[in-house]
Amino acid sequence: MAKPQQKRKPAKKGNNRNHNRSYNNTPRKQQEHVKEITYSTPLSVGQLAELMKRNSSEIIKFLFMMGNMSTINTVLSDEEIELICMEFNVTVHKEIVIEEDDIEEQIGNLEFDEKDLKPRPPVVTIMGHVDHGKTTLLDTIRKTHVTSGEFGGITQHIGAYQVSVGGRKVTFLDTPGHEAFTAMRARGAQITDIVILIVAADDGVMPQTKESIDHARAAGVPIVVAVNKIDKPGANPDKVMAELSDLGVMPEEWGGDTIFTQISARSGEGVHDLLETLILVADMQELKANPDTNASGTVVEAKLDKGRGPVATLLVQQGTLHTGDSVVVGTSFGRVRKMTNDKGMEIKQALPSTPVEIIGLNEVPRAGDVFMTYESYKKASEIAGHRLEKQIEKERNQTSAMSLEDLARQINEGDVKDINILIKADVQGSAEALKASMEKLDVDTVRVNVIRSTVGTITESDIMLASASNAIIYGFNIRPTAAIRKKAEEEGVEIRLHNIIYKALEELESAMKGMLAPVYEEVVIGQAEVRQIYKVSKVGTIAGCMVTDGSVRRDCSVRLIRDGIVIYTGKLGSLRRFDNDVKEVTNGYECGMTIENFNDIKVDDIIEAFEDQEVVE
Numbered sequence: 001m002a003k004p005q006q007k008r009k010p011a012k013k014g015n016n017r018n019h020n021r022s023y024n025n026t027p028r029k030q031q032e033h034v035k036e037i038t039y040s041t042p043l044s045v046g047q048l049a050e051l052m053k054r055n056s057s058e059i060i061k062f063l064f065m066m067g068n069m070s071t072i073n074t075v076l077s078d079e080e081i082e083l084i085c086m087e088f089n090v091t092v093h094k095e096i097v098i099e100e101d102d103i104e105e106q107i108g109n110l111e112f113d114e115k116d117l118k119p120r121p122p123v124v125t126i127m128g129h130v131d132h133g134k135t136t137l138l139d140t141i142r143k144t145h146v147t148s149g150e151f152g153g154i155t156q157h158i159g160a161y162q163v164s165v166g167g168r169k170v171t172f173l174d175t176p177g178h179e180a181f182t183a184m185r186a187r188g189a190q191i192t193d194i195v196i197l198i199v200a201a202d203d204g205v206m207p208q209t210k211e212s213i214d215h216a217r218a219a220g221v222p223i224v225v226a227v228n229k230i231d232k233p234g235a236n237p238d239k240v241m242a243e244l245s246d247l248g249v250m251p252e253e254w255g256g257d258t259i260f261t262q263i264s265a266r267s268g269e270g271v272h273d274l275l276e277t278l279i280l281v282a283d284m285q286e287l288k289a290n291p292d293t294n295a296s297g298t299v300v301e302a303k304l305d306k307g308r309g310p311v312a313t314l315l316v317q318q319g320t321l322h323t324g325d326s327v328v329v330g331t332s333f334g335r336v337r338k339m340t341n342d343k344g345m346e347i348k349q350a351l352p353s354t355p356v357e358i359i360g361l362n363e364v365p366r367a368g369d370v371f372m373t374y375e376s377y378k379k380a381s382e383i384a385g386h387r388l389e390k391q392i393e394k395e396r397n398q399t400s401a402m403s404l405e406d407l408a409r410q411i412n413e414g415d416v417k418d419i420n421i422l423i424k425a426d427v428q429g430s431a432e433a434l435k436a437s438m439e440k441l442d443v444d445t446v447r448v449n450v451i452r453s454t455v456g457t458i459t460e461s462d463i464m465l466a467s468a469s470n471a472i473i474y475g476f477n478i479r480p481t482a483a484i485r486k487k488a489e490e491e492g493v494e495i496r497l498h499n500i501i502y503k504a505l506e507e508l509e510s511a512m513k514g515m516l517a518p519v520y521e522e523v524v525i526g527q528a529e530v531r532q533i534y535k536v537s538k539v540g541t542i543a544g545c546m547v548t549d550g551s552v553r554r555d556c557s558v559r560l561i562r563d564g565i566v567i568y569t570g571k572l573g574s575l576r577r578f579d580n581d582v583k584e585v586t587n588g589y590e591c592g593m594t595i596e597n598f599n600d601i602k603v604d605d606i607i608e609a610f611e612d613q614e615v616v617e
C-alpha cells in the first residue's frame with residue numbers, strides 16, 4: 001500500500017531524489033528485484049521499471065492484461081503504481097514533500113507506527129439552544145468530576161478543562177456553542193471528537209438546536225444527545241426524541257445510531273451516565289495519539305495579560321509539550337516559560353488531549369491557530385518569520401474563500417466536484433423549492449450539496465458555517481444587515497441575493513458549467529431608515545427617512561426591508577428635502593421618499609437603494 005510518509009525535515013520543493021537518474025530501458029542482464037520503493041513525483045512506466053529494477057515490458061504486459069494500453073512513457077496514477085507494485089510484491093511508499101513552515105499540512109500528514117500510538121482522552125464540545133443548559137452542564141461536570149486530590153484550589157478558566165470518569169479522562173472545551181466550534185473550523189482546526197447536543201426537555205428542538213446539528217454534521221463529528229431539565233414538571237423527553245428523529249438524529253432504541261441520555265444538569269442526575277457514554281463513544285472511535293514525538297496541536301484561547309504578556313491555551317494533540325520547548329504558534333513563537341493546567345497547577349509536561357495555558361510567546365496567537373515545537377529557539381523563530389511573511393502576502397491577495405467566479409474557474413480546470421450551498425429564504429416554501437431544485441442541478445460530475453436551508457435573514461452563524469465549509473450563501477427575498485455583509489467580507493464568504501427562483505438556478509447552473517459571465521450586476525448605493533410616516537391623499541404614503549449609509553438617488557431602484565425580509569422591490573417615486581425635489585440625498589441627511597405603486601411602509605423599515613451597473617471585466 002502506498003502510504004504518505006511523515007517527514008520531519010522535508011526536502012525543499014522540487015528537490016526530488018529521482019531527478020539525477022537516467023531512465024533508459026536497456027534490459028538488465030542479471031535482475032535483482034527490489035522489495036521496496038519510494039517515490040514523490042509522478043512516474044512513467046519506464047521510471048517505475050527502473051526503480052523496481054524490472055523490465056518495462058513486464059509492466060506494460062501487466063497493464064495490458066488489466067485492459068490498459070501503455071507505453072514506456074505513459075505516466076502512471078498513484079493507484080496504478082500501487083496495483084503494479086502489489087502484482088510484483090513490492091512495498092511502495094509515496095513521499096509527500098511538505099514545506100517546512102507549513103505546519104498545518106505537516107500536522108495533516110502525520111503518520112505513526114501503530115505501536116507508537118496510545119489511547120488519548122476524547123475532546124468534547126457542548127452545543128445547543130440558548131438557555132438549554134450548556135453552562136450549567138459544564139459547571140456541574142467540573143464540580144462533580146474533578147477529584148479533590150488533583151484539585152489545586154480554584155479552577156481556572158482557561159478555555160478547556162479535563163475531568164476523570166472512573167480513571168479515564170475526558171477533555172471539555174468550555175467555550176460552548178457552535179460559534180466557537182465553527183470559528184475554529186473556519187481556520188482549519190478540527191479539535192472536537194464528540195459533540196454533546198443539549199436539548200431542554202421542556203422546550204424541545206429550537207433554531208440553534210438545528211444549527212448545532214448542521215455544524216456537527218458538516219464537521220463529521222458524532223453527536224451524543226443530552227435531553228436536559230428532566231427534573232422539570234413540563235419535561236417531555238419523548239417529544240424531544242421525536243423532534244430530533246425528524247431531523248435525522250434518531251435514538252438507537254428507535255433504530256437510529258445516536259445515543260440519547262437524559263439528564264438534569266442542575267441536580268446532576270444522569271450526568272455520570274452521560275460521561276460514561278462519552279467514554280464508550282470515544283472507545284468506538286479508537287482515539288489515539290503518539291506521546292513520544294514533538295508536540296503539536298491547536299490554540300483554544302489566547303489573550304494579552306498585562307503582567308504576563310501573551311497567554312495562550314493550547315490543546316496538545318500529538319506528542320508531549322514540555323516547559324522549555326521552543327514553539328511556533330500561528331505566526332508567533334517563543335520558549336514555553338511556564339505551563340499551567342486547568343486546575344491552576346504548574347506542570348512540566350502535557351500529554352495528548354491535555355489543555356494547558358502557556359506563557360513565553362512573543363505575540364498573541366488566534367484561537368484555532370496550530371502550534372508545533374522545534375529543536376531550537378532559532379529554528380522556531382525562523383519558521384515563525386516565514387509564516388508571518390506568508391500570512392501578510394496572503395492577506396494582501398485575499399479574495400473570497402469561494403466565490404461563484406472562483407468556482408466557475410475551478411470547475412473549468414476540473415478541480416471542484418462538490419459545491420456547498422447555504423440557503424436562506426423569506427418563507428419555508430421558497431427555501432424548500434430552492435434546495436430541491438439546486439440539488440437536482442446535474443452538470444457533468446459536479447454536485448450541489450445544500451448544507452443548510454432555513455427561513456430568515458442571514459446570521460453570523462450562517463457566515464461562519466459557510467466559511468468553514470467553503471460554501472456560498474444564497475439569499476432569497478432577504479437582505480443581510482450591513483454588519484453581516486461586513487462579516488461575510490472578512491470571512492471571504494460570497495452572498496448571492498435573488499428574488500426569482502429560476503434566476504438563482506440559472507446563475508448556479510452556468511457557474512457549474514464553468515462559465516459565469518454576468519453582464520449586469522446590482523450595486524447597492526445606500527440605505528435609509530424610516531423614522532416617520534405621513535399619509536397624504538392622492539400622493540400615498542410618504543416615508544420620512546434618515547439616510548444611514550451611502551446615498552439615495554432620485555432614479556434608483558429601492559427595496560423595502562422589514563426585519564431582514566424583503567417586502568417590496570420597485571422604483572423610487574419621489575425624493576424630497578424640505579419640500580424640494582432633489583437628485584440625491586447622502587448619508588446623515590433626512591429626506592422624504594415615496595415608492596412607486598407601494599404604500600405599505602412602516603416606521604423602522606429599511607429602504608435600500610440600488611442600481612444596475614454594467615460589469616467591467
Ligand code: GDP
Pocket residue numbers: 128129130131132133134135136137228229230231232263264265266267
Ligand atoms: P445555556 O444558555 O445553554 O448556557 O443555559 P444555562 O446553563 O445558562 O441554563 C439556562 C437556565 O436553565 C438557567 O437558569 C439554569 O439554572 C437552568 N437549567 C439548566 N439546567 C437545568 C436543569 O437540568 N433543570 C432545571 N430545572 N433548570 C436547569
Ligand code: MG
Pocket residue numbers: 134135136
Ligand atoms: Mg451559557
